Amino acid sequence: MITAQAVVYSQHGEPKDVLKTQTYEIDDENLASNQIVVKTLGAPVNPSDINQIQGVYPSKPEKTTELGTSEPSAPCGNEGLFEVIKVGSGVSDFKVGDWAIPANVNFGTWRTHALASEEQFIQVPNPEQSKTRGKPNGLTINQGATISVNPLTAYLMLTHYVKLIPGKDWFIQNGGNSAVGKYAIQISKLLGFNSLSVIRDRPNLDELVSELKALGADQVITEEQNASKEFGATIKSWVKETGGEIKLALNCIGGKNSTGIARKLANNGLMLTYGGMSFQPVILPTSLHIFKNITSSGFWVTQLLKNNEDLKKSTLNQIVDWYEDGKLRDAKSIETKFEAGGEKQLHELYIEGVTNSSKGKQLITF
Ligand code: NDP
Structure with a gap:
C-alpha cells in the first residue's frame, strides 16, 4: 500500500x-x-x-x-x-x-x-x-x-493559423516577458520568424530588454512606444528592412494593450487572444476591421488539443527535441x-x- x-x-x-x-x-x-x-x-x-x-x-x-x-x-x-x-x-x-x-x-x-x-x-x-x-x-x-501548456501554446499560435515566411515576416505580442511570451520569442527565432515584443515600462527596463534579446528577441519596445505615432515609423522601418509583414499579433493582456498590437498588423492580419491579464475586454477600432480586414480570434490550447492527440504528440516531440538539444530554455x-x-x-x-x-x-x- x-x-x-x-x-x-x-x-x-x-x-x-x-x-x-x-x-x-x-x-x-x-x-x-x-x-x-x-x-x-x-x-x-x-x-x-x-x-x-x-x-x-x-x-x-x-x-x-x-x-x-x-x-x-x-x-x-x-x-x-x-x-x-x-x-x-x-x-x-x-x-x-x-x-x-x-x-x-x-x-x-x-x-x-x-x-x-x-x-x-x-x-x-x-x-x-x-x-x-x-x-x-x-x-x-x-x-x-x-511542458504541456506554455511552450505548446507559443508553438501552436506561431504555426497553426498563419503562414509566416521565415526571414521575412513578423509577429507582435504584448506581455512579451510572460512565460508564454518568452517561449514565443525563442520558438520564433528557431523557426526564423521576426519578433516584436511589447512590455510594460519598469525601473530595470534595460535589464529585461537584454534578457529577452538574449533569448532571441528581435525587437523589444514598451507599451508607450507602441502607442506612440512617432515611434510607429521606426517599427515600419524594421519591417521594411526584412521585406515582410506583421501578420500575427498575440494578445494575453486585453484593453488598450490589445488595441496597440492590433494597430501594427498588416492588412488581413490575425490577432489571437489567449489571455486577459488586465481583465479588460479586447478593444478593436472599427476601422481596423473595415479598412484592414483584421481578424480577431481566440486561442485555447485545451480545446485545440482535446481531440487531436497527433497534434499534441508531434508538438510535444518538437519541444522535447529542442530542450534535449539545448536550443530552447525553459521559463524558470x-x-x-x-x-x-x-x-x-x-x-x-x-x-x-x-x-x-x-x-x-x-x-x-x-
Ligand atoms: P506569466 O505570469 O508568466 O506572465 C504574465 C504577464 O502578464 C507578464 O508579462 C505581466 O507583465 C503581464 N501583466 C500582468 N498583469 C498585467 C496588466 N494588468 N496589464 C498589463 N500586463 C500585465 O503568465 P503566463 O505566460 O503563464 O500566462 C499568460 C496568460 O496566458 C495568462 O492569462 C494565462 O492564463 C494565459 N494562457 C492561456 C493559454 C491558452 O490556451 N489560452 C495557455 C497558456 C497561458 P509585467 O511583468 O509587466 O507584470
Whole structure:
C-alpha cells in the first residue's frame, strides 16, 4: 500500500479558503492489467489552476468521492511531471522509471502519487533515455512539469493559423516577458520568424530588454512606444528592412494593450487572444476591421488539443527535441520542495504557491 496525498476542494472559492489535503491509499499490489502507479516529480501553479478552483474557468475536473473524501471533491492542478513506479501486467507503453505527463487536463496533478490507466499518460524521455539516444541534455523537472501548456501554446499560435515566411515576416505580442511570451520569442527565432515584443515600462527596463534579446528577441519596445505615432515609423522601418509583414499579433493582456498590437498588423492580419491579464475586454477600432480586414480570434490550447492527440504528440516531440538539444530554455520557476511529514501540509504549500504566483511561476517538487 502506498499512502498518497492530494490537494482537493469540494466548494469553489479562493484557494486559501477551500483547499484541503486528502490522504488516501493506493493498493499497488493489486493493479488491473492496464494500470500504472506514478509518483509526482513536480507540479506547477498556473493561472488557470487558480481560476479553476475559483470556479471561473470553463473546464473543470469532476467532483467525486474517489479519493475517500466525505463530500464530492475535485483534485487540483493540470500540469505535472511523474515517474512510473509500478506497472500492471498488460501495460505496454510504460516501464518502471519512465517519465510521464498527463494526456489530458483536469487530471489533478497537485498530489504525491496517482493510480491511473496507461492511456491517461504520455511518456516523455527521462534524462537516462535522452543520454542513451545521444542527446546532449535530458529534461529537467521544471521543463517536464511545465511542458504541456506554455511552450505548446507559443508553438501552436506561431504555426497553426498563419503562414509566416521565415526571414521575412513578423509577429507582435504584448506581455512579451510572460512565460508564454518568452517561449514565443525563442520558438520564433528557431523557426526564423521576426519578433516584436511589447512590455510594460519598469525601473530595470534595460535589464529585461537584454534578457529577452538574449533569448532571441528581435525587437523589444514598451507599451508607450507602441502607442506612440512617432515611434510607429521606426517599427515600419524594421519591417521594411526584412521585406515582410506583421501578420500575427498575440494578445494575453486585453484593453488598450490589445488595441496597440492590433494597430501594427498588416492588412488581413490575425490577432489571437489567449489571455486577459488586465481583465479588460479586447478593444478593436472599427476601422481596423473595415479598412484592414483584421481578424480577431481566440486561442485555447485545451480545446485545440482535446481531440487531436497527433497534434499534441508531434508538438510535444518538437519541444522535447529542442530542450534535449539545448536550443530552447525553459521559463524558470521558483521551486519549493514538499517533505511528507514536514512542517507544512501539501495544500498549505500550494496556497503559498498561489499567493506567490505574482512573483513568478511556482513549482512544487516532490
Ligand atoms: P506569466 O505570469 O508568466 O506572465 C504574465 C504577464 O502578464 C507578464 O508579462 C505581466 O507583465 C503581464 N501583466 C500582468 N498583469 C498585467 C496588466 N494588468 N496589464 C498589463 N500586463 C500585465 O503568465 P503566463 O505566460 O503563464 O500566462 C499568460 C496568460 O496566458 C495568462 O492569462 C494565462 O492564463 C494565459 N494562457 C492561456 C493559454 C491558452 O490556451 N489560452 C495557455 C497558456 C497561458 P509585467 O511583468 O509587466 O507584470
